[in-house]
């Protein structure tokens with residue numbers, strides 16, 4: 001079965017150990033709703049590695065990212081800003097998807 005959302009493989013360990021509890025996405029992936037349960041897969045092969053429940057989806061401008069966002073990504077703010085500008089160059093509107101991991105697969 002296809003995942004509902006995918007992550008780069010390098011983020012999987014942090015998700016599975018509950019150190020990463022948000023993901024920042026663009027409009028194309030802002031359609032999730034609180035309470036929705038999502039199958040989570042690897043970006044490179046779509047293999048599913050866990051399930052998460054969406055807690056909230058909140059708009060954020062890249063310039064408004066904070067240390068609190070970085071802590072929830074298990075990164076420094078400088079690392080988070082670099083990752084976001086690499087994945088979403090030039091995007092002015094992003095969305096913070098907060099989640100809790102339900103289980104490993």
Ligand SMILES: CC(=O)Nc1cc[nH]c(=O)n1
Pocket residue numbers: 006007008011022023024025043087
């Ligand atoms: C596949 C993909 O886009 N993964 C992302 C993007 C932004 N944040 C994140 O945690 N994972």
